[in-house]
Amino acid sequence: MVSLSRSETLQALEAGKRRRQLQRLLVAYGFLLPAFAFFLVFLIIPLIAVVYLSFTSYNIVTPPQWVGLENYARLLQDPLFWRGLRNSFIYLVVTPILIVLSISLAIVVNRKLRGIFIFRTIYYIPAVTSVVAVGMIFEIVFAEPSGLINGALLALGIINRPINFLTHPDSVLISIMLVTIWRGIGFYMVIFLAALQAVPEELYEAAAIDGANRFQQHLYITVPGIRPSIIFVAIISSISALKVFEEIFVMTNGSGGVLDSALTLMFYLYRQAFVNSSAGYASAIAVVFTLITLGFSIANLRFLERGTRDNR
Amino acid sequence: MTTASLTAARLRRAKRLRRWFANTGWYLVLISFALLTVVPFLWTALMSVRPTSANIFRPGRAPEIIPYPGLIGWGYGQDEARREGSYTALPWDSSLPEGTRYGWWRDFTPTFSESFKRIGLDQFAFPATTVNYYRVWTQVSLPRYFVNSFIVAVSVVMLQLLTCSLAAYPLSKMRFRGRDAIFYLILSTLIFPEQLTLIPSFIISVNILGLANTLQGLIIPFGTNAFGIFLLRQTYQSIPDELIEAARMDGASEIGIWWRILLPLIRPGLATLAIFSFIGSWNSFLWPLLMIRQEQLYTLPVGLAFLEGAFSGNLRTVAAGIMVATVPIILVFLLFQRQFVRGLSGAVKG
Structure with missing residues (x-):
């Protein structure tokens, strides 16, 4: 009798617990629902759709038609796709430059100097200015022959013909890369600065006692100390270099540069999808592009991980 | 004794001097x-x-890099001001033909060019004008692009704050089946x-939701943000569980706890997310x-990109x-830069 009532109460308790658990589950999913709705419509469905579309011929107006691997076969033989791929990889050169420059700058602004906050603020200004505005500012700086650089160099007699920053096929991409570097340094500097401030001061003192000069101190203490930030910056800046679009669009006035010389993968995707109305083909570009960036971030991680292991 | 303190003083001075030189570098x-x-x-x-379109740098001459007030004003009537030195007519002046030659203009060039000549800087100076600003403000609807960008950015911020702060609450403070799986799915x-x-x-x-050519079309697709959920989850985790337990004991509903207790406490995280999504949008x-x-319906960056076409170079x-x-x-950034940089480094460290 006693034991029965006890198991009954246990059962009741169990049922109550289960009911509460269910209730908690419903409440939790209720909180997640609004975000989930947006994810579903603008992320999950598009993720599936883009893979499907990459196997179709689709001009956005009439329904897509299944063409199998045709788009991917076409990619292999499309010289502009290879040009875009090559230019996107050339663009990756900005990543090591950005890392070295922004770490150096972070080391400088990490010194306790009077008024250092003013400098930190100034260096961050390009990062809050839109890419479009920065691109246009540099069109004015690069202008021929009255821009800042050409005007000054011509007046000083250093050159007698304007430099074709944005009008020569060999220089367009490099000029735009310079702009990306200019805009990125301050942003990455702040990330490295936060990491630097977490490196213990005593390590430097110990190294100084051991006779390490300042460069060695930074090489053997700073760099390993901020490795996670370096990995983070290497990944995000490589991915944003591979997917560069806005700078190209603005600084070539939507043309992709003289003779498509500054055509990148993303720019080609944009052109195929929204100028040439071949959304199926563009979807194939998007899928290949994603595979490349995925592989890249994994490779990047592996590389830096191996470095950590060697150091131990 | 005196010699010792003297050498000490000299040493100190040398040290200060050396530091000064090091800092100068x-x-x-x-x-x-x-x-x-x-x-x-x-x-x-x-x-x-x-x-004018004359170059700022000219071979064999000083660069004109110091602007001084020249033709300054707002409205039509620059030409009159240039001819006569000044022009003032109020917009409600009915004697004027409609939509023309109103405003306030004054040509300060003569006054200031004289004073610059007196101090010998006139070859570096040129008369600055507000004409370009007036032209761009009236001929391109920059004010409208501004308003559009603002409406879109503020709406995106509000929507993201709502969806992210709602979603991050159960992910950090409730225990339920599938919580970690969902979190890692969002992160991935x-x-x-x-x-x-x-x-x-x-x-x-465009085809299903019919959002083409609407400002909603620039807002709704950005209704939530995986990074924002991640960020706010970190912020929620800094709040002690006892606080929430106590509120539950008092019979508060979960939505009440979220709205009345948690939201005020995660304000720093909300501010960081707001700044990020505002700038992004x-x-x-x-x-x-x-x-x-x-x-x-152009936003500012789109309008800017088309500006070049509008003014043909x-x-x-x-x-x-x-x-x-x-x-x-940039001004907004300078005002909030402390929160901004702190938020950014916090987010990265998180």
């Missing part, structure tokens, strides 16, 4: 880099107040570049470029447009 580095950052902006500002979406989903998102927005370019065909007017578009956001 650092300041030189800092200043030259600051110039590298600021000069492109200053160049644009200088171009935006240029009255950050791997995919937004370009991957660009085409289907565009098709869904304010500066976004490709999506509005695709969604908006009507000039009236008149760099001075384009420069004025750039200034109008960038200076407000």
